[in-house]
Each structure stands twice: as structure tokens, then as C-alpha cells.
Amino acid sequence: MSLFLFLSFVALLSALGVVLAKNPVHSVLFLILTFFTLSAHYLTLNAQFLAAVNIIVYAGAIMVLFLFVIMFLNLNEDTEPHKPALAKIAAAIAGGSLLLIMVAALRGVQPVGYDANTFNSQVGMVDQLGLVLFKQYSLPFELASILLLAAMVGSVMLGKRETGERNF
Amino acid sequence: MTLETLGWQGLVVLVVFGISLLIATYCTYAERVIAAFLQDRVGPDRAGPFGIVQPLADAVKLFTKEEFFPSGANKALFIFGPCLAMITALMSSAVIPFGNILQFGETAIRLQGIEINVGMLYVFGIVSLGVYGIMIGGWASNNKFSLLGAIRAASQNISYELAMGLALIAVLMMSGSLSLRDITLQQSVPGEWHFWNIVKQPLGFIIFIVCAFAETNRTPFDLPECETELVGGYHTEYSSMKMGLYLFAEYVNVFVASAVMSVIYFGGFNFPFQYELREWLHSAQGLSVDAAQNIIVILGVVTIFAKIFAFIFFFMWVRWTLPRFRYDQLMRLGWTILIPLAIFNILLTGGLITTGIIPEIKQWWVSSPLG
Numbered sequence: 001m002s003l004f005l006f007l008s009f010v011a012l013l014s015a016l017g018v019v020l021a022k023n024p025v026h027s028v029l030f031l032i033l034t035f036f037t038l039s040a041h042y043l044t045l046n047a048q049f050l051a052a053v054n055i056i057v058y059a060g061a062i063m064v065l066f067l068f069v070i071m072f073l074n075l076n077e078d079t080e081p082h083k084p085a086l087a088k089i090a091a092a093i094a095g096g097s098l099l100l101i102m103v104a105a106l107r108g109v110q111p112v113g114y115d116a117n118t119f120n121s122q123v124g125m126v127d128q129l130g131l132v133l134f135k136q137y138s139l140p141f142e143l144a145s146i147l148l149l150a151a152m153v154g155s156v157m158l159g160k161r162e163t164g165e166r167n168f
Numbered sequence: 169m170t171l172e173t174l175g176w177q178g179l180v181v182l183v184v185f186g187i188s189l190l191i192a193t194y195c196t197y198a199e200r201v202i203a204a205f206l207q208d209r210v211g212p213d214r215a216g217p218f219g220i221v222q223p224l225a226d227a228v229k230l231f232t233k234e235e236f237f238p239s240g241a242n243k244a245l246f247i248f249g250p251c252l253a254m255i256t257a258l259m260s261s262a263v264i265p266f267g268n269i270l271q272f273g274e275t276a277i278r279l280q281g282i283e284i285n286v287g288m289l290y291v292f293g294i295v296s297l298g299v300y301g302i303m304i305g306g307w308a309s310n311n312k313f314s315l316l317g318a319i320r321a322a323s324q325n326i327s328y329e330l331a332m333g334l335a336l337i338a339v340l341m342m343s344g345s346l347s348l349r350d351i352t353l354q355q356s357v358p359g360e361w362h363f364w365n366i367v368k369q370p371l372g373f374i375i376f377i378v379c380a381f382a383e384t385n386r387t388p389f390d391l392p393e394c395e396t397e398l399v400g401g402y403h404t405e406y407s408s409m410k411m412g413l414y415l416f417a418e419y420v421n422v423f424v425a426s427a428v429m430s431v432i433y434f435g436g437f438n439f440p441f442q443y444e445l446r447e448w449l450h451s452a453q454g455l456s457v458d459a460a461q462n463i464i465v466i467l468g469v470v471t472i473f474a475k476i477f478a479f480i481f482f483f484m485w486v487r488w489t490l491p492r493f494r495y496d497q498l499m500r501l502g503w504t505i506l507i508p509l510a511i512f513n514i515l516l517t518g519g520l521i522t523t524g525i526i527p528e529i530k531q532w533w534v535s536s537p538l539g
């Protein structure tokens with residue numbers, strides 16, 4: 001329980017850091033820390049595969065690209081574009097209503113206990129997960145893979161060199 | 169897990185940590201000696217016999233140099249960069265199985281830091297984090313050459329991680345397990361001919377070793393610190409021990425990459441005729457089962473380190489033989505040659521497994537005293 005409290009504390013603190021940091025590079029680093037604490041939560045739930053994949057995909061690949069782009073654009077306080085007041089008010093209203101809905105939806109939730117006699121503690125292990133994914137949920141799995149393939153083909157099309165174009 | 173086994177396992181972790189650092193230290197010496205050998209020079213021979221305390225002299229020099237912070241640098245991140253590079257480099261050796269289980273009566277010591285069933289994913293995750301140290305350090309230096317080096321490192325690592333992961337998937341299809349210990353034990357079955365994974369995955373191994381060169385930023389892929397174009401790349405502005413940590417992290421990465429390749433493709437701590445030797449020690453020499461097993465385990469540790477040193481030598485051999493790639497050549501090699509080859513390798517492996525040419529792996533150690 002104390003481990004959970006500590007991890008949640010760090011997760012919330014670093015998530016706040018993402019929003020409040022003035023420097024975009026600091027924001028990205030806080031976001032990476034947030035992903036690490038989420039992975040630690042997965043580990044405490046005995047979901048090793050999910051924890052490792054979360055680190056590889058989010059912290060290892062996507063956030064490197066984020067950092068890459070931010071470093072390239074050299075964003076800092078001086079070059080920060082100032083948004084009009086209307087956009088700020090609209091964003092505050094949209095975010096506030098999302099918060100309201102989430103609080104309202106989660107207010108009456110009762111945490112469901114589990115039966116210690118029948119609970120399978122190995123459910124998050126990679127072999128169990130593979131069986132569930134390829135037996136029980138094989139159609140959604142295949143559909144998701146087709147979606148990813150389509151996205152990949154699209155990005156290759158966008159990045160392809162046009163006829164006659166030379167960059168170097 | 170009892171407190172006693174936990175204590176032994178903690179000791180193993182500390183020893184692995186110490187050995188990683190020691191090997192990285194002597195890699196700096198080995199690099200110079202091998203460079204001198206390949207270029208027909210003498211190399212470092214002043215400090216101690218054969219220059220054997222040269223790394224200590226280097227360390228003293230690095231520690232006593234001036235600490236320098238460039239103007240306009242982000243000081244916290246400037247310090248954090250080399251620390252992160254070193255942390256991520258040292259973390260991945262924790263799951264490498266350096267030996268089987270030593271048995272002393274009731275006490276069993278597993279010569280592996282931690283055994284988790286996602287060992288390979290762990291190594292892969294830590295390797296993918298390794299680039300942060302370089303990126304943060306390069307950006308915080310407030311120098312365009314450093315920044316260019318950092319950006320090169322990022323795009324290079326992301327590009328080659330894909331091919332590396334795809335090459336590993338072919339191995340996983342055969343092994344059916346992500347645990348590095350399982351993969352090692354599968355490569356040697358008692359009482360029958362059984363080949364190391366290199367025989368079943370030659371193409372995958374070539375892809376993996378090329379990607380390992382790119383991930384550790386070694387020549388011919390050391391574009392992030394390309395002296396001829398970028399002064400010193402991401403560590404242009406670094407001095408003193410912070411610079412030393414970056415260089416050190418590179419050698420630790422080389423060590424870990426060599427260890428991973430020995431484990432996945434070259435049988436790890438297995439050596440030929442180990443079970444026959446154990447049988448001979450037990451029956452002909454009259455040793456107890458535990459004693460015979462322990463001798464095999466210790467010889468296995470010697471074997472894996474011999475394999476690791478051979479790979480480290482290969483890394484250095486390539487460095488002093490091949491010239492550096494151009495950046496667009498590097499990207500073209502990664503995206504248009506290695507990734508299609510790796511996908512082809514997956515299809516080939518799948519076909520060979522379906523047709524039964526690659527036999528199904530037996531988890532033989534589950535019901536064996538070795539397990």
C-alpha cells in the first residue's frame with residue numbers, strides 16, 4: 001500500500017510537472033517520468049509484459065521523437081506563441097467539463113474485490129496474455145494490426161520522394 | 169524467496185555491477201592496444217608493465233581536469249545527461265545469465281542478477297532508453313554541434329531499434345520464451361546434438377550485430393560523435409569526468425551488447441560436451457552430483473566471458489578497420505535494407521517452423537535437476 005501511495009504521488013507530481021514546466025524539454029522529461037511510474041504501477045499489478053512494452057513504446061520511441069522535434073524547433077519561452085484569450089477560455093471550459101464528467105462518473109464507483117481462491121495471479125504474464133490475445137480476442141487483434149498497417153503505408157506515401165525531387 | 173537467497177542474489181548483482189565497470193575500464197586499454205596492434209604501433213606501455221595501469225592514469229587525468237560549463241547551458245540537464253547515459257548502460261546487464269545455478273547443499277545461487285520472464289523485453293527497453301543521456305547532454309550544451317550530434321543519435325537509434333526488434337522476433341518465434349535464461353538453456357540439450365541459435369538464425373544474427381553497432385554508436389556508425397563533421401558531436405562541450413562517463417557508458421554498452429549476442433546467438437554459458445564432462449566427473453572421478461555440476465557451471469562462466477571478450481575484440485577490430493558511413497547511407501541501410509531483410513527473416517523462420525525443419529523446442533530443464 002505504501003508503495004502504491006508513493007508511486008501515485010510521484011505520478012501525480014510529474015504529471016503536474018508536464019503541465020506547469022515552462023520549458024518544453026522539461027515537460028517531455030516529466031512526461032517520461034510519468035510513464036515510468038505508470039510502468040511501476042503495472043509491475044505492482046503483476047503485469048510485467050505491459051510494463052516493459054509501455055517503456056519500450058512510449059518512453060523509448062514516442063518520447064524520443066517528441067524530444068527530437070522539440071529540440072529541432074528550439075521552442076523556449078521567447079519563441080512561445082501567445083494564444084488569444086478566447087482560445088484559453090475555450091480550453092479551460094472544455095477541460096473543466098471533462099473533469100466534471102469524470103468526477104461524476106467515478107463518484108459512485110465501488111471498487112470490486114477479487115476472490116483470492118479463484119484469482120489467477122499469472123494473468124498479466126506474457127504467455128497468458130498471448131493466449132488471451134490470439135484465442136479470445138483474435139479478431140480485434142487482427143483489425144488493430146490492419147489499422148496500423150494502413151497508417152504505416154500512409155506515412156510511407158507521405159514521406160516518399162516525388163518524381164524529380166532531390167534533397168541532397 | 170528466503171532472505172538468504174535474496175542476500176546471495178544481491179551479492180550476484182553487485183558482482184555483475186563491478187565486473188561491468190572493470191571490463192569497461194579495461195576496454196579503454198584494450199581499445200588502444202588493439203588499435204596499436206592493427207596499425208603496427210607499440211601502444212600504451214609506460215604506466216606499469218605493458219601499460220596495464222593506463223586506465224588508472226586516465227581516470228586520474230579525467231578527475232583532475234577542470235569542470236567546465238558552457239555559457240547558456242542548462243546546468244541541471246548538463247549534469248544529468250552523462251549520469252543518465254551511465255545509469256541506462258549499467259542497468260541492462262542485470263538480466264544477463266552469466267552462469268547456471270551453483271548448488272551448495274541447500275543453498276542455490278543463480279549466477280544471474282534477476283530472472284524475469286520478460287528478460288529480452290527488459291534489455292530492449294533499457295537499450296531504447298540509452299539515447300536519452302546523449303540527447304539531453306547534447307541539447308543542454310547549448311552548442312549547435314552538440315545538438316546535431318544528439319539529433320543524429322536519436323534518429324539513428326530509433327531507426328535501428330526497429331530492425332533489431334524484428335531480428336529478435338525471429339529468435340522468439342523459435343524459443344517461445346522471452347527469458348534469457350530459457351533461451352540459453354534451450355541451446356544445449358543433454359544427450360543429443362543441438363546447435364546454437366547462430367546456426368538457425370544466421371541472417372538474424374547479421375542484422376542484430378549491425379544494429380548493435382548502430383545502437384552503441386560505434387564505428388562505422390559513430391555519426392553522433394563524428395569528429396570530421398561535428399567537432400566532438402554530443403560531447404563537444406564536456407570536460408573532466410562528465411566526458412569520462414560518456415566514454416565509459418559507450419564501453420559498458422559494448423560489453424552488454426556482446427553479452428546479449430553471446431546469450432541469444434552463441435549459446436551463452438553452454439559449451440560443447442558439457443553434459444558428457446559432468447557425467448565423466450561424476451562417474452569416473454567419483455565427484456558428487458553437486459560438485460560435478462558446480463564445476464560445469466564455473467566452466468560455463470569462463471565460456472560466456474570468453475565469448476563476450478571475443479565480441480568486444482570484434483567491435484574494436486571493426487572500429488580500426490572500417491571507415492565511417494555517410495549519414496544518408498546509414499539511414500538507407502537501416503530502413504531500406506535491414507528492415508525488409510528482417511521481415512523476410514521472420515517469414516523464413518515461420519516457414520521453417522511450420523514445415524518442421526526447425527524442431528520444436530523442448531523445455532527439458534523443467535523436469536531436470538538443472539532447472
